[in-house]
Amino acid sequence: MRKVIYTAGLIGALAAFSSCKKYLDIVPTGKVIPTTAEDFRKELDAAYASTDGDKGLASFRSDEIRLNDARSTEVNQLQPNYQWDENGGGSSGKTYQWRTKYQQIFYANDIIHSVPGIKEGTEEQKNQLIGEALLLRAMIHFNLVNLYGKPYNEATYATDKAVPMVLEIDMEKERRRNTVKEIYDQVRSDVEKGLSLVNVDQFETLNSYRFTRTAGYALAARVYLYTHQWDKSLAAAKAVLEKKSTLIDFNTSNTLPTLYNSPESILALEQHYNSGVFMQGAFVSDKLYALYNATGDLRPNLYYKKDSKNNNIIIKVANSNSYRQSFRVAEMYLIAAEASAQLNQPAQALNYLNQLKKNRLTPDFYQTETVRTAPLTGAALLNEIYDERARELSFEGHRWFDLRRTSQPEISHTVKGKTVVLQAGDPRYTIKIPTEAVVNNPLLTD
16 A cells, blocks of 8 residues: 555656646656656556645544643644634644645646547556546545535535636646636536546555546545535445445454455545644544444444543544545445435435444444434434434544535634634634645635
């Protein structure tokens, strides 16, 4: 799995050249300029290797973390994020990796534009490379709009500002912010075109960070869910589950589903907690821990552990290259359940939900749960699914996005006696574009 980290060294300096749009015209000393399918595969691997931990950092804004205020170094770096004031937190605060995402988009754009013209490589190889690049570009724009754009709302999305959409090989051009609608329209277009081109169903485990057809459908299921296209979301989730539906049974196995080589892994790309600061600074919040049944749910003892002061420490993810997940099977069951509920198909929604729970709960508690949830419909059923997403997908980069797209509740965070409240529907549910990015591109203030 470490291949995804080291491959960047082969061509990692491409985007650092003085004029990014001209780098193909001048061969820099000691650098490899891609001209073959194999070269572009290395460039695409460099794009994959550039992933950041921004969704992990954003989780400190959510209700799943309690900041460990006994550690002053981590508090100094994370308190601005924890109390929704990143750009006002001074130089010591952890910052979001705006530039890294656009560097990934740059790599993807070069592949999308350049690979059709190469002469060395089969059509299948070219299509796979272009398809992967389109899917990666879609995922990065999707992450950007969910960090820096207002939550998806059909009533306002045509005017709500988000982030610049970059579709050309040019990192120097200053761009204005596109709207939420424009970003999502392009994301959907890239996903659909990417799915028409990728032709690999599964890579070997070492290369499981690359997009396959199955991973492409997983991305489609998530994107359609966020854009309220329930029928398309359900169809895409079903397409994934037809290819890969295995869930780890926690009654018989202690294997963490968040490992890159987990049987549940679909795309093992993002490492959300790629900093020791993140792991040392975070405890499981009391609110999240209370969502689990202490005796019947098998996840708390596998996902967390107690320290000497009875704090719940996260062990389901870690600052390690082995903990990489962008999509896994459990999320597909939850997407299928939510989409079914939104389509007023409660029996089908409960079926998907129960298939997951059967592998996460003791047999006795599972039977109790099926009886409890059987009558649920409408909003009550959706809330049950949202709670199950919080339990199952904790610390995997979902919670902050889920809060934004659903209820946007009030959250209160206290650090060293200072309490700050995020009001329900607060404008701070949208993160401000980093100050450094605005300084470099004043058009981002629009």
